[in-house]
Amino acid sequence: MTGHRSLARAPADGSSAGRPRCSRRAGASLPSRALLLLLLLASCDLPKRHDAGVPEPKELSSRRIAVVATTGMIAEAAAEIGGDRVDVRGMMGPGVDPHLYKASEGDVVRMASADVVFYNGLHLEGKLSEVFERMRNRVRTVAVTDGIDRGRLLRPPGFEGAYDPHVWFDVTLWMEAARTVEHALSGMDPVHVHVYRANGERYRERLSALDRYVRDRASVVPPSRRVLVTAHDAFTYFGRAYGFRVRGLQGISTVAEAGAADIQALARMIAEERIPAVFVESSVPVRYIEALQEAVRARGFRVRVGGSLFSDSMGDPGSPEGTYVGMVRHNIDTIVAALSVPGEPGRRDGAGGGDR
Ligand SMILES: [Zn+2]
Numbered sequence: 001m002t003g004h005r006s007l008a009r010a011p012a013d014g015s016s017a018g019r020p021r022c023s024r025r026a027g028a029s030l031p032s033r034a035l036l037l038l039l040l041l042a043s044c045d046l047p048k049r050h051d052a053g054v055p056e057p058k059e060l061s062s063r064r065i066a067v068v069a070t071t072g073m074i075a076e077a078a079a080e081i082g083g084d085r086v087d088v089r090g091m092m093g094p095g096v097d098p099h100l101y102k103a104s105e106g107d108v109v110r111m112a113s114a115d116v117v118f119y120n121g122l123h124l125e126g127k128l129s130e131v132f133e134r135m136r137n138r139v140r141t142v143a144v145t146d147g148i149d150r151g152r153l154l155r156p157p158g159f160e161g162a163y164d165p166h167v168w169f170d171v172t173l174w175m176e177a178a179r180t181v182e183h184a185l186s187g188m189d190p191v192h193v194h195v196y197r198a199n200g201e202r203y204r205e206r207l208s209a210l211d212r213y214v215r216d217r218a219s220v221v222p223p224s225r226r227v228l229v230t231a232h233d234a235f236t237y238f239g240r241a242y243g244f245r246v247r248g249l250q251g252i253s254t255v256a257e258a259g260a261a262d263i264q265a266l267a268r269m270i271a272e273e274r275i276p277a278v279f280v281e282s283s284v285p286v287r288y289i290e291a292l293q294e295a296v297r298a299r300g301f302r303v304r305v306g307g308s309l310f311s312d313s314m315g316d317p318g319s320p321e322g323t324y325v326g327m328v329r330h331n332i333d334t335i336v337a338a339l340s341v342p343g344e345p346g347r348r349d350g351a352g353g354g355d356r
Helices: 002-008 025-029 032-042 072-085 105-113 126-135 171-188 190-218 236-242 256-273 286-297 324-339
Strands: 065-069 086-090 116-119 140-143 227-230 245-248 277-280 304-308
Touching: 065 072, 065 105, 072 086, 072 116, 072 171, 072 190, 072 324, 105 126, 116 126, 116 171, 140 171, 171 190, 171 236, 190 236, 190 324, 227 256, 236 245, 256 286, 277 286, 277 324, 304 324
Parallel strands: 065 086, 065 116, 116 140, 227 245, 227 277, 277 304
Antiparallel strands: none
């Protein structure tokens, strides 16, 4: 996906090295009024707001904490752990690509008045990093992946040394992210540590049960068919945690010439290993998967579309997939249903039709 190309260009050390603190470069992608506000907030010369900097814990313990969270997964963790101590505003709704998301004027205003902004980090929110940078001295910002042991993070080839940000599909890594949220809220509001600890333990217990569920379900798929072919490269942590080889079409969605060779290589693997199904995501054009199916068919094998997976955003609020647990369960159930049935060479697979 194009979003990952921007990730690949990000500095490996996570810094915005070389960029002047008052640079206007971020403004090109922002609405002009939001830009003005941002510049106002970031200006080196203007005096700080009267309540500039992070609020004192004493103040926070007597009112609800205003939280802004970037992705739906993070907003859920903050709401679960903060309970009735927090008001959480999520920035990115269903179907939003966090790699490409640009701050709206409303986002800037909400972030500027928040007590804490939780974000994923590891360059997931590539277009927001300069906004965070500018707000750093005025608003508390917490990257929920900061507490994860760097030894457990993946550095995929082609990302120029940067870490893969899609940690939420290894549920045990997301439990670490939840712990970081708990620690941040506890530090800001020590009077209510017992609340955050109890909520955090309860939430992590649910995630622990989810991790066991995914492991149990994954074990149903014969090892030879544990290959996850998707259009987007969000599932590498999932693959490592639950024993799937992961092959993405990433890189071919924007460069057609390079794509033909990649599609052929993937098609050869699918046909040779008789992988029964590949998966789509709502944000990636289905024509790439159709081209892959056609290339596999030319090699005498038929690969089904096994269903649609959630990758970087959750489902609609109120639907089962509108929660982190529901989204992860949907993915593993979809994967297991599609891959536990052997491929059937010669069968009409109805590409783009009934198999979706
Ligand atoms: Zn992604």
